[in-house]
Amino acid sequence: MGLLVSKQICSRSTYWNVVTKASHSNIWKNLIGVREIMLNNVQFSIGTGQKFKVLTDPWCEGETLLQKFRHGLVRRLGFTWSSPLSSLIIEGGWNFGLLQADIFTPIKEYLQTLSIHLRPDKLLWDGGDFTFKRAWKGCRTHYPEVMWSTICWGKTRPRWSIHGVFLFHERLPTMFNLQKRKVQLAPRCSTCLQQIDPRDHIFVQCPFAMKFWGWLKDALGWNVDFNSILSVEELLTWFLLQTSKLIKTLLVAGFWSIWQERNRRLHGHSSSSTTDVARKTLFELGS
Incomplete structure (x- = not known):
């Protein structure tokens, strides 16, 4: 127990019988x-x-x-x-x-x-x-493994993984989520400027997101109709069925790219076309 026992705290006792004090960390x-x-x-x-x-x-x-x-x-x-x-x-x-x-x-x-x-x-x-x-x-308490764990915690970039965890836990600071926390904001999507921006809209239903996934479909030859996929969970289910780990990683990479483009437009820095964002995502995935 050498790593557990502090000589300062256990100067005349051991880890097994020392009494904690208010001054202890x-x-x-x-x-x-x-x-x-x-x-x-x-x-x-x-x-x-x-x-x-x-x-x-x-x-x-x-x-x-x-x-x-x-x-x-x-x-x-x-x-x-x-x-x-x-x-x-x-x-x-x-x-x-x-x-x-x-x-x-x-x-x-x-x-x-x-x-x-x-x-x-x-x-x-x-x-x-x-x-x-x-x-x-x-x-530790063992919970059932969530569907997205293999994608978020695979061999991927840390920023993609962490962003994916926040996304799947519904913890991203979207206008919609901020309004639920009593922040007075209009919950409008900053990408299409038309709909409210819950998670499913930003990453799946928004015209920008639909064009993004559609471009990847055409570029990579996927046999899927993204117009029939209406939620993040449905999109996740399709990616989990793919055998290529690289394709599975593309899900969190795509989420990150869509989120970055959303933030650029929200804060007025710049905007990019769907094609440019999708191409950059594939380039980062392969680098």
């Missing part, structure tokens, strides 16, 4: 917040005993030695809070010489049930070595 508080999940899933594989603390690390099947047995009994062993578990190990086995007195019989009997490995100590998770990646996969 949110990152540290969140790490402490998942401590119960860690205790329920992580396993301490004992080796040399150098990495674990004998009193304060929960190497006793999720409990510390102080939690497993009476404090007074454990304290009589003479260990301090900083004593490593190796203090209780000798020549690859438990040092039962420290536990000869009858009062230590419960501890001795329990240690006999724990194995010691001839290697450094390890933390295990789900049958393998503990890694943050493995722990995250085991702890």
Whole structure:
């Protein structure tokens, strides 16, 4: 747990028993917040005993030695809070010489049930070595995979991917969306200047978007009638049916190009023809 434990915060304790304070960072508080999940899933594989603390690390099947047995009994062993578990190990086995007195019989009997490995100590998770990646996969909430994930998170440009995620989550700052947030604007499409501009209009139904996808259809020889496609979801469905990864990537590239042209016209910088925008999109896709 070396990467988790801050020497400043855990100067006289460990990650497993440190108490959070108001002055601690949110990152540290969140790490402490998942401590119960860690205790329920992580396993301490004992080796040399150098990495674990004998009193304060929960190497006793999720409990510390102080939690497993009476404090007074454990304290009589003479260990301090900083004593490593190796203090209780000798020549690859438990040092039962420290536990000869009858009062230590419960501890001795329990240690006999724990194995010691001839290697450094390890933390295990789900049958393998503990890694943050493995722990995250085991702890996070797993949602059904969305249709567009393979396109947005494939081998594509980051700006196309991020824009695609915002688009599919309906988070783009269109006039229509801004008006729903109580921003006083006329929700008119800045490309055609005729209709309101929800997502489906900007990227599919707008005359500019229809000409854009139609130009790509003619240039690439697609057998599809884009006039019958009326929503982003329908357009996504058609692209997902294509076998070429490059063609699938063209969807998010096209969305980005249409959005950029929309912004240029909205802010009065310039405007380009559908042909120029489509050609530039193909050029960027191939570069």
